Amino acid sequence: MKKLDELKHWFADKNKVMIALSGGVDSALVAYAAYQRLGDSAIAVTADYKTLSQEELQTAKQVCSEIGIKQILLDYDELENEEFAKNDSTRCFHCRIELGDHLLKLAKEQGVNVIVDGTNLDDLGEYRPGIEALRQNGIRSPLVETNFSKSQIRELTKSIGLSVHDKPSNSCLASRIPWGQRVTAEKLARIEFGETVVKQLTKIKQVRVRDLNGSAKIEVEKNDISEFTNGVLDKITEKLKMIGFSSVEVDQEGYKPGKINVIAD
Template identity: 75%
Template sequence: MGKLDDLIDWFENKNKVMIALSGGVDSALVAYAAFQKLGNSAIAVTADYKTLSKEELETAKQICSEIGIKQILVDYDELQNEEFVKNSSDRCFHCRLELGDHLISLAKQHNVEVIVDGTNLDDLGEYRPGIEALKKNGICSPLVETRFTKNEIRSTAKFVGLSIYDKPSNSCLASRIPWGQRVTSEKLTRIELGETIVKQITNLKQVRVRDLDGNAKIEVEKDRISIFEDDILTEITNKLKLIGFLSVRVDPDGYRPGKINVITD
């Protein structure tokens, strides 16, 4: 695995490194590589903020346990940040800028000189204002520098035995709310509960419940839409209305990352 060696060697001569670990496969592989080279001089940091689902938080803890790397949880409320809450198209920039501030503060406490994240080559081809915010704070992206694509990350993670190698990509709960509609605690709670309900009833892994002014739009992979037969859709609709959604429908076009801010009806 030549690229894996390159990734591990990226951490050569780094005295102490902090990895922003989200619960996804990208940052998990970076944490693995850092730990292979640096051992206890590699520290994983997971931000336990309000838009991170409990499922993602538990996955992040599991990853660190598998790798053996020390994990620090940073708890703060980005809903106190008006630039984030108003949910304009640069919401992710303000979120990651705030995260960067917390990471830098923590790095100083632990005498860490280098902070890294899980940004990969495929991310650079998408609209990701959060990446610019991380760069502004001097956070490095070893997967970009060692030229890893998403598929290569998954195959390498499988090779080294990380259990989440095939975990579907996820994003913060606020990404289920269209730009221009404010992010609130109430919306985040019903989105998280809604996705849990749909996953439990359908056994699907890739599920988005979009909150469109209180109306739920369910997105799943297109070839799995047929699972929403009358009885199942009725059960889901009833349960989602109980937690506060006004109406429920399944998007016939299926799931696509970032779709909510292209098509919001």
């Protein structure tokens, strides 16, 4: 537990801290360590910005309940932000700039002097413009500053008994829409419904339903592609067409984070 002690110690000289908690394993560990060290002076904040699935929102609430930490929900609509909705390669940057603005305003209201997130060492090797946006707002990353890798985070969260320890990594629903194709409420709704249908009919945990100009491309891990047999894909196709998708196919190359960023036309 030496690494956990290091993370707890990071909060030692902090007065009151706010954790941007998404419902994923990374921010869950940060919230746990902060609460263990600071008690009620640690507050978790989850942004319900309309591109977060209800599943993720419920997970975030569950995590806070397990930890015992106070949770505040930030409620706003990213689709009202034209820079976000037009969905070019800077979408994530504009999303995180707006989130940072909301967090800073809330921190002032709550008397919080430090805002933190769940960014870890593994995140730094990927194209993540959102991280830069958060840095510009002064938001810090204890997992980076204490040198945590994703595998160490999962190992620790399992040992302390948090239910999200094996939860697949996720991203906002807008990431299922290629750059250059506008983000709309209608697309987000059918993507969320589509992923729920696939999970229910296959029991696969890691699912992406990409919305490619109205066509659904289902991405799962390569070893899960075999689940789409015995009429399962036909049932999924029927349900997805009912909610507005024009066609449905399974990506035979398998799931790969960020793949869609290069598909945009």
